[in-house]
Amino acid sequence: MEGRSLADETQSNPLAGESSGAPLEPVAPAPGSAADPRSDKGREKERKKLEKLQRKAEKKADKAAEKAEPAEATEGSSDKPEEEPKREGRLARLRFSKKKDMPGGLWLKCESCSQVIFRKELEEKGRVCPSCGFHFTVPGKERIRMTLDEGSFREHFADIEALDRLQFMDAQPYAEKVRRATERSGQKEALLCGLGTILGRPVVLAILDFNFMGGSMGEVVGEKIALAAELAVREKRPLLIFTSSGGARMHEGILSLMQMAKTCAALQTLNENGGFSICVMTHPTTGGVTASFASITDLILAEPGALIGFAGPRVIATTLKVELPPGFQRAEFLLERGMIDAIVKRSEMRETIAKFIDYSKGARVSHGGGALRPKGRS
Numbered sequence: 001m002e003g004r005s006l007a008d009e010t011q012s013n014p015l016a017g018e019s020s021g022a023p024l025e026p027v028a029p030a031p032g033s034a035a036d037p038r039s040d041k042g043r044e045k046e047r048k049k050l051e052k053l054q055r056k057a058e059k060k061a062d063k064a065a066e067k068a069e070p071a072e073a074t075e076g077s078s079d080k081p082e083e084e085p086k087r088e089g090r091l092a093r094l095r096f097s098k099k100k101d102m103p104g105g106l107w108l109k110c111e112s113c114s115q116v117i118f119r120k121e122l123e124e125k126g127r128v129c130p131s132c133g134f135h136f137t138v139p140g141k142e143r144i145r146m147t148l149d150e151g152s153f154r155e156h157f158a159d160i161e162a163l164d165r166l167q168f169m170d171a172q173p174y175a176e177k178v179r180r181a182t183e184r185s186g187q188k189e190a191l192l193c194g195l196g197t198i199l200g201r202p203v204v205l206a207i208l209d210f211n212f213m214g215g216s217m218g219e220v221v222g223e224k225i226a227l228a229a230e231l232a233v234r235e236k237r238p239l240l241i242f243t244s245s246g247g248a249r250m251h252e253g254i255l256s257l258m259q260m261a262k263t264c265a266a267l268q269t270l271n272e273n274g275g276f277s278i279c280v281m282t283h284p285t286t287g288g289v290t291a292s293f294a295s296i297t298d299l300i301l302a303e304p305g306a307l308i309g310f311a312g313p314r315v316i317a318t319t320l321k322v323e324l325p326p327g328f329q330r331a332e333f334l335l336e337r338g339m340i341d342a343i344v345k346r347s348e349m350r351e352t353i354a355k356f357i358d359y360s361k362g363a364r365v366s367h368g369g370g371a372l373r374p375k376g377r378s
Contacts, residue, residue: 110134112305126346135303135346137244137283140192140209147242147350148196148205155194157227162189162220166253174251177213185212190245191224195235199354204232207242208289215245217289218252222259225293226266229277233269238276238357243294247287247310260292267293276360278353281308281331281340299356300340302331303349308340 108117112134122129126146127136138146144153161178168174182188190212196205206228208215225241232239248256270277277297284307285294291310294300302308309329317324327333334340344352 134305137210139211140207143207153194153196157193157224160220162218168251181213189220190215191221193224193228198350201354201357202237203240204228204237205240208245210244216249217259218249218256222262225263229266229270232275233273241279243285243289244282245289260288263293267296281306283307301342301344302340304343306331308334
C-alpha cells in the first residue's frame with residue numbers, strides 16, 4: 001500500500017477548497033512517516049493570511065454601517081421634529097462649556113436678594129443693586145470720584161508706609177502681604193486722604209478702602225486719621241470720613257489697638273478747636289474702627305443695608321447662645337436704636353453732605369441749592 005508523498009501535500013492549494021465551496025480536510029501523515037515541520041509552518045502562514053482577510057472584511061462592514069446611521073437619522077427627523085432642538089441645546093452647552101468662551105467676572109450676585117447682576121449695569125448704577133437697592137462696597141478711588149467735584153481732589157500723606165515691627169509671620173510674612181496689596185490696589189495703605197470740594201464746599205476727605213487688606217486699621221491708618229484731623233483744624237475745613245473696614249489689623253498686634261485711642265484723641269482735638277466732622281459708615285464697618293473714631297464724629301451717617309458692629313453676628317449668636325433679631329447690626333436696625341443719625345442713599349450722598357456742612361456753619365440754603373451765609377460768618 002503506497003503512502004502520499006510530500007510533493008502531493010505541498011502542491012495542494014488550501015484556497016481551492018474555499019473557492020469551490022468544499023471544506024478543507026486535514027491530511028493525516030502516512031503511517032510510519034514523521035510530520036514535516038516545514039509543512040506545519042506553511043499551513044500556519046496560510047491560516048494567518050485568512051484571518052487577516054476576515055478582519056479587513058469586518059472593518060469594511062462596520063464603516064459601511066456607521067455611514068448608513070446618519071442617513072437614517074436624517075430621514076427620520078421629519079417624523080420626530082422635537083429631537084433637533086435637543087441636539088442644538090447639547091451643542092450649545094458644549095460650545096459655552098469652554099472657559100475661554102465665557103470670561104469671568106461679568107456677573108455678580110447680590111448679597112441681599114441673590115439676584116444675578118451684569119457687572120457693567122451695576123457700575124452704571126453706582127454699585128447699587130437694581131432689584132433691591134442693596135449698596136455694594138465701593139473701592140476707595142471710585143468713592144472719591146462719586147463724592148468730590150471733578151478734578152478737586154489733592155491727595156495728602158500718600159507716602160506713609162506700614163512697618164513690620166513685630167516680624168509677623170502667618171502663611172506668608174506681613175511685609176509680603178502689604179507689598180502684594182500695594183501692587184494690587186496701586187496705593188500704599190488702606191486710607192486715602194486729601195483735600196477736595198463737594199458742590200463747592202471745601203472738605204478734608206478720608207476714605208478707608210476695603211480692597212486694601214479689608215480696610216484694616218494699623219499704624220499708618222491711625223496716623224493718617226490724626227493727620228487728617230490736624231489738617232482740618234489748620235485749613236478750617238470739615239472732616240468727612242467714609243469707613244469700610246474689618247477692624248484693627250491684627251498683624252500689628254497691640255500697635256494696631258493703640259490707634260483706637262489715638263484717633264479718638266485726634267477727633268477730640270478737632271472738636272475743641274471748633275471743627276466739624278462727619279462719618280459715613282458703609283458696608284461693612286466692624287471691629288476696632290466701629291469702636292473708635294467712626295462712632296464719635298459730630299454726625300454719623302450710613303448707607304442702606306450696611307453691616308455695622310463690633311463682632312460679627314455669628315460670633316455673638318454663638319457666644320450668647322441666643323437667636324438674634326431680624327436685621328441685627330444693619331443700618332436700619334441701628335437707626336431705630338439711635339446709634340446713627342441718618343441713612344442716606346448713595347445717589348443723594350453729595351447733596352445731603354453739602355447740606356449738613358452748610359448747617360454746621362449756620363448757613364441757610366436757598367431754593368436754588370446755594371448757601372446764603374449770614375453776615376460776619378466765614
